[in-house]
Amino acid sequence: MPSTVTEHDAAFNRNAWDTLATTRAGQESVLYWHFRDAPGPGVELLGPLAGATVAELGCGNGGHLAHIARHGVARGIGNDVSPVRLHQAVTQQAAQERLEWWLGDAIRITPHLPRLDAAFSVFGGLWFADPHQLLPALRQRLKPSGRLVFSCMTRAPGAPEGRRQMVVYTPATGRVPVVRWMYSIQGWLRILTEHGYRVDKVDQSDDPRNQRVRSTVFVAHIPQ
Numbered sequence: 001m002p003s004t005v006t007e008h009d010a011a012f013n014r015n016a017w018d019t020l021a022t023t024r025a026g027q028e029s030v031l032y033w034h035f036r037d038a039p040g041p042g043v044e045l046l047g048p049l050a051g052a053t054v055a056e057l058g059c060g061n062g063g064h065l066a067h068i069a070r071h072g073v074a075r076g077i078g079n080d081v082s083p084v085r086l087h088q089a090v091t092q093q094a095a096q097e098r099l100e101w102w103l104g105d106a107i108r109i110t111p112h113l114p115r116l117d118a119a120f121s122v123f124g125g126l127w128f129a130d131p132h133q134l135l136p137a138l139r140q141r142l143k144p145s146g147r148l149v150f151s152c153m154t155r156a157p158g159a160p161e162g163r164r165q166m167v168v169y170t171p172a173t174g175r176v177p178v179v180r181w182m183y184s185i186q187g188w189l190r191i192l193t194e195h196g197y198r199v200d201k202v203d204q205s206d207d208p209r210n211q212r213v214r215s216t217v218f219v220a221h222i223p224q
C-alpha cells in the first residue's frame with residue numbers, strides 16, 4: 001500500500017497509464033515537443049547529442065528516445081512508471097542499441113541515474129511527478145551545463161497551481177483520472193530557478209490546437 005502522497009500518485013498514474021497504453025501503441029518517427037503534432041522545435045533543443053548520456057522521464061513507448069538515439073547518443077535511458085507502456089518501449093524499440101528501459105516512479109529512479117548530458121520529458125515525468133522532488137534530484141544527476149527540456153500544459157488563467165487530479169479521456173477507455181502538476185509559465189520559471197536551473201527558452205506553439213491547451217516547452221540548463 002502506498003504510504004506517502006508521492007507513492008500514491010505514482011501508483012495512481014501507473015494504473016492510469018497501464019489502462020491508457022492500449023490507445024498509445026503507435027511509433028513516433030519525428031520528435032514533436034508540443035501536445036498536438038505540429039511544426040516546431042526539434043532535437044536541437046537538447047544540445048549536442050553525439051556521445052551524450054541522455055535520460056527521458058515518462059518515456060511511454062520510447063519513440064522519442066529512439067528518435068534521439070539516432071543522433072549519436074552513447075547511452076539513452078528511458079523511464080516510465082507504467083509496466084505496460086515500458087513493455088511497449090522494450091518491444092517496439094528492440095532494434096535500437098544503446099537504449100535501456102528503467103521501470104518506476106521518476107522521483108525514485110532519478111537518484112540512480114548516471115551523470116547526464118541531458119534529460120527530457122514530453123508530457124511525461126516532469127508533468128506527472130512532484131517537481132519539488134524531481135527537479136532537485138535531477139539537478140544532482142545533470143552535469144554542469146547539462147540540459148533539461150520538457151513539455152507540459154500550463155494552467156489556465158485563474159486555475160489553482162500545483163498538484164491536480166484531472167481526467168484523460170479516450171473513446172476506448174472512457175475517463176481515466178491522473179494526477180499532474182499544473183503551473184503558469186511564471187510558476188514554472190519560479191520553480192526551476194528555485195532549484196538551481198537557468199531557463200534559456202520557453203516555446204509556445206502557434207498552432208491553435210496547442211494554444212488551446214497552453215502547450216509549452218521549457219529549455220533550461222545547470223549553470224557551471
Ligand SMILES: C[S@@+](CC[C@H](N)C(=O)[O-])C[C@H]1O[C@@H](n2cnc3c(N)ncnc32)[C@H](O)[C@@H]1O
Nearest residue numbers: 013017058060080081082105106122124128129
Ligand atoms: C502523456 S504520456 C507521454 C508519454 C511519452 N512521453 C509520449 O510523448 O508519447 C505520460 C507518460 O508519463 C508516464 N508517467 C506518469 N507518471 C510518472 C512517474 N511518476 N514517473 C515516470 N513516468 C510517469 C506515464 O506512464 C506515461 O507513459
